[in-house]
Amino acid sequence: MIVFLLNAALGLAGLNLALLFWARHAHWGPEGPVGGLLLLVPYLGIAAAVVGTVVARGSFAWLPGGRATSVALAIGVLIAFGVSGYYAMDDPKTALEHVAAWSGWLLLGGWFVAVNATSSTAARAVVIATLGVGAAAGWLQGAAWLTGYFEAKQQAVESGIAHDREFQEQLEAEFRALGKEAPLWKYFGYMYNSNQQIRTECLEIIASRPDRDVRLIEYLGDEILAHEATRYIGEFHPAPGPVLASAFARRSDLALTRISELDPASNQLSERSHDDVRDIIRAATRIQDAGGALTPQLEAWRTYLKRFKNASDLVAPIEQTLARKR
Numbered sequence: 001m002i003v004f005l006l007n008a009a010l011g012l013a014g015l016n017l018a019l020l021f022w023a024r025h026a027h028w029g030p031e032g033p034v035g036g037l038l039l040l041v042p043y044l045g046i047a048a049a050v051v052g053t054v055v056a057r058g059s060f061a062w063l064p065g066g067r068a069t070s071v072a073l074a075i076g077v078l079i080a081f082g083v084s085g086y087y088a089m090d091d092p093k094t095a096l097e098h099v100a101a102w103s104g105w106l107l108l109g110g111w112f113v114a115v116n117a118t119s120s121t122a123a124r125a126v127v128i129a130t131l132g133v134g135a136a137a138g139w140l141q142g143a144a145w146l147t148g149y150f151e152a153k154q155q156a157v158e159s160g161i162a163h164d165r166e167f168q169e170q171l172e173a174e175f176r177a178l179g180k181e182a183p184l185w186k187y188f189g190y191m192y193n194s195n196q197q198i199r200t201e202c203l204e205i206i207a208s209r210p211d212r213d214v215r216l217i218e219y220l221g222d223e224i225l226a227h228e229a230t231r232y233i234g235e236f237h238p239a240p241g242p243v244l245a246s247a248f249a250r251r252s253d254l255a256l257t258r259i260s261e262l263d264p265a266s267n268q269l270s271e272r273s274h275d276d277v278r279d280i281i282r283a284a285t286r287i288q289d290a291g292g293a294l295t296p297q298l299e300a301w302r303t304y305l306k307r308f309k310n311a312s313d314l315v316a317p318i319e320q321t322l323a324r325k326r
Contacts, residue, residue, distance in 0.1 A: 002053070006115045009050050010108055016043040017104045020088035040085045047081040047107075054114055062124065076135030079142050081107060107134050172198055180205050184215040188228040191236060207238050217247040226251055227279070234282030245292030248283065252297040255280055256304060269308040277305070281314055285321040298322055 020039055051074045054060070060070040084104030092098045110130025117123040175190050175198055190202040206212060216237075219229035230251065233240045259273055269277070281301060288294045302318045305311040 003115060006050055006053060009046050010112055010115065013043060013046040013050065014108050016046065017085070017088060017108070020085055023089065039089060043085045044078070044082055048078055050111055051077060054111065059114055073131060073135040076138035077107060077131055079138030080134040083138065083141050103134065106130050110134065168195060175202065184209060184212065185219060185225050185228070188232065191232065203236050206232065213243050216244060220247040220251045230283050231279050234279050234286060237286070239290060240283065240286045241290045242287070242292040245287050245294055248287055249294055249297050252280055252284060252294070256300055260304060267307060267309055269311050274310065274314070277301070277314055281317060285317050288321050289324065295322065
C-alpha cells in the first residue's frame with residue numbers, strides 16, 4: 001500500500017513538474033514571487049513527502065554511512081528538486097540552466113527506482129547515477145547560495161562603510177568651507193559629528209565667538225533653532241550665565257505650555273517628550289547654578305513632572321539645583 005501511495009505521489013509530482021514547464025511563458029494567474037510559490041510549493045511538498053518516507057523506511061540502508069548518508073542524500077536531492085522547479089518555471093539562458101530545469105525528470109525517475117527496486121545492482125547503479133549525482137549537485141548549489149549570500153552581505157557592509165566614509169568626508173569638507181565667521185547656527189549640525197576632531201573644532205569655534213550669547217538669545221526665540229540652542233547650552237556652553245536667563249525663561253514657559261497639552265491624562269512621559277524635557281532641564285539647571293533667575297521655571301517643571309512615573313531622573317536634578325539656592 002505504501003509503495004502504491006509513493007508511486008501515486010511521484011506521478012503527481014511529475015504532473016506538477018509538467019505544469020511548471022507549461023506555465024513558463026503563461027500570461028495568466030498571479031505574477032511574481034507569490035505566483036511562483038503557488039506552483040512550486042506543491043511540487044516541493046510532494047517531493048519532500050516521498051523523500052522523507054523512503055528514507056524513513058530505510059530504503060538506502062545499503063549506502064555506506066547508513067542513515068547519516070541517507071539524510072544527507074535526501075537534503076541534497078530536495079535542494080536539487082527546488083532548483084529544477086525554479087528553472088522549469090524560468091526561461092533558462094545557459095546550457096547549465098537548461099540541464100537544471102530538465103533534471104527534475106531524472107530525479108523523479110531515480111526516486112521511482114528507489115521506491116520500487118533497490119535490491120538489484122542495476123537499480124542501485126541507477127539510484128547512484130540519478131539521486132547521488134543530484135544530491136551532490138544540490139549540496140554544491142546550496143554551498144553556492146551560502147557563498148553568494150555571505151559575499152553579498154560582506155559587499156553590503158563594505159558598501160555601507162564606503163558610503164559612511166564618503167558622507168563623513170563630505171561633511172568635513174562642508175565644515176571646513178564654513179570657516180569661523182559663518183552664522184552660529186550652521187555649526188550646530190557638527191556638535192555631535194562622529195569625527196572627534198571636527199566635533200572639537202566646532203565647539204571651539206562656537207565658544208570663541210564674541211556674538212555667541214547674543215546669537216543664542218536670538219535662537220531661543222526661534223521655533224527652528226531653539227532646540228539646538230538649548231542642547232548647546234545644556235551640554236557644551238563653557239559658562240551659561242545670567243545673560244541667557246530671560247530668553248531661556250520664555251522658551252521654557254512656552255515648552256511647558258505645549259508639552260502639557262500633548263496628553264494631560266497620561267502618567268507616562270513619552271520617550272520623545274522625555275528627551276526634550278531633559279535638554280531643557282539640563283540647560284536650565286546650568287543657567288540657574290551660574291546665577292540666572294530660573295527658579296519659577298524649575299519649580300513649574302518639577303510640579304508638572306512629578307505626576308509621571310518615569311520622570312524621576314528629571315525631577316532629581318531640579319530639586320538638587322533648587323536646594324543649592326536656598
